[in-house]
Each structure stands twice: as C-alpha cells, then as structure tokens.
Amino acid sequence: MARLNDEGQWIVLMGLLVAVALFFLALVVNQSALIGQTTTEGVLEFPKSDIRDLRSAVFDYVDAGRPDGVYEDIVEISLDRKNAVVSFEVKDGEEPQRYRVTIHYNNGMTVYNETTYY
Secondary structure (H helix, E strand, O other), X not given: OOOOOOHHHHHHHXXXXXXXXXXXXXXXHHHHHHHHXXXXXXXXXXXXXXXXXXXXXXXXXXXXXXXXXXXXHHHHHHHHHHOOEEEEEEEEXXXXXXXXXXXXXXXXXXXXXEEEEO
C-alpha cells in the first residue's frame, strides 16, 4: 500500500491551536483593560478635595464661635454644588477650649465619617 501524505492535517491542526491561543490572549487582554479602567475611575472619583473643603469649612465654623445659620449654609452648599449629603455635629469636649467634631459626608459613592477633637 502506498503511504498517505498527512502533512496537510498537521498544518490545519497547528493553525487551529494558534487561533485558539490568540482568542484566549485577546480575552485576557480585554478583561485586564476593563479591570484597570474601573480601578482608575474609583481612584479618580474619590472626593478628597471635597472632604478637605468640608473639614476646613467646619473648622472655620468652630473658630467663628458657631454663628447662627452657618450650619444650614454649609449643608445646603454641599448638596447644591457637590451633590453630597453632609452633616456635622460640634460638642464641647472634656478639656476647655476643645470641641468634639463629628463629620459625615456621603455623595452616593463615597461615605466618609470622622470624629476628631479640635
């Protein structure tokens, strides 16, 4: 019997393996791009400057002697400009001239709570 020539079968099989490997690599690269994008968005959307501004406004409020109407202004401005629900509470501390300040910030994605003595 004559010997069969099976060189073509190996070429087709190797082509199939290369195609499957490329498909798998494309899938992995696509997933890593999506994961990297959401991680970056999470870092960029953290409102660090908004929280710093809020802390500064609250501490200025305490330094000014807690004037009437300023609490409502801070809460309304945060809601109007930053779309953030803000509340804070200032209580007298154990030591004279020290206040216990509790700050709550929530913009729908980030929740920040702080209790400090000022």
